[in-house]
Amino acid sequence: MRIRVPAAVTGLLTTPLMFAADLEVSVEIPRINVAEYHRPYVAMWIEKPDQSFAANLAVWYDLQTAKAEKGTTWLKDLRMWWRKSGRELTMPVDGVSGATRPPGVHPVVFRGSKAPLASLAPGSYHFVVEASREVGGREVVRIPFQWPAKSAQPVKVQGQSELGQVQVVVKP
């Protein structure tokens, strides 16, 4: 939801509606040398410090199977995300769901002017990414961030198995 307000008026507003801040993340899907490799399902979301769910950012799952319904069969294997949010949704979710991605570094930018960040109240949060791979494992990485940004310092966490390096930076 974007509301256009003349520049002269914005100074009068105290609402956090018009953050210029963007949440820029990069998620590395590691190259894994196995005979049977499938791209992982990946979910990204925002949590409050008590680990309660705040907002969905992205879900990458199998959209290419012959029957779209089949692709949702394994969403439950993103079991943390499934319990916190996934089971409440009807897939696909516009602006959230997308196809699985190959190994490599995937930068994703979530605009402060768009859902869900446009309505995210100022405070402390965690960016959470969960990856689950067929005939493979599952891993969750959490990175804390402040909204809106206090600095543009990137925070990096190295995943151990199903995730490579995960980086979060909030651009003020």
Added chain:
Amino acid sequence: MTHRFHSLAAAIALFASLPAISSAHRQWMLPSSTVLSNTDAWVTVDAAVSNGLFYFDHVPMRLASVRITGPDGLERKAQNAATGKYRSTFDVHLNGAGTYKIAMVQSTVFAAWEEAGQQKTWRGSAADLAAHAPAGAQGLKTSRMNSRLETFVTAGKPSSKVFETTGVGLELAPVTHPNDLVTGEAATFQMLLDGKPAAGLDVTIIAGGSRYRDKEGEMKVKTGADGKFSVTFKDPGMYWMNATAAQAGGEGPAAGGRSSYTATFEVLPQ
């Protein structure tokens, strides 16, 4: 089915002790999945009676009393049912989002009386009692055994319609949804006996996989005055839960006796 006993008292005593005997062999149903993200999904269920959980190595459960209830409250059919030497199996089509209840409910009445100097006994469903044991028969004694075996599976968003209780026998009224169990988080359930909180009831919970450990490792909890108990599962896996209560009662189909509740729950890792 008629059995002869030396005395009425012995007959009644034997029947009263049946739950204790059968508890040595545990009844269970084991669903292939309990949490599904596909809203047009299938689960397959094994049903057996055995000592070790969940191994089919004794006798199969008979499927005559299987009742499957969908999230809309309507009955679903058990499909592809088969009974083998050690276990029965059937499939359940989850054709819509929500929580399904898979249950086996049995209500058995045992009756003993004298007829023309002969000792008569009968065992069957409460509904058939009047047809078999003449009302006002000399020395008629009846005892009731009510057993409820349940498991739950959820496709998509969990729902709660299937938790509506009937007010008959021992029943589970979940506070924590049984398809929302994870390690390290306390889960709370309420036990009801004939629709009222079952206070001071002993509840036994045993993890599956007993073949591969030396100790049964059972958890014993007691319900509070409100019939509620809480349990925190340390390890993920399939769990078997059982409670048995003595029931006061009147005559005929409403006779006193025993009521048991048994369920299988899956606990997922965090």
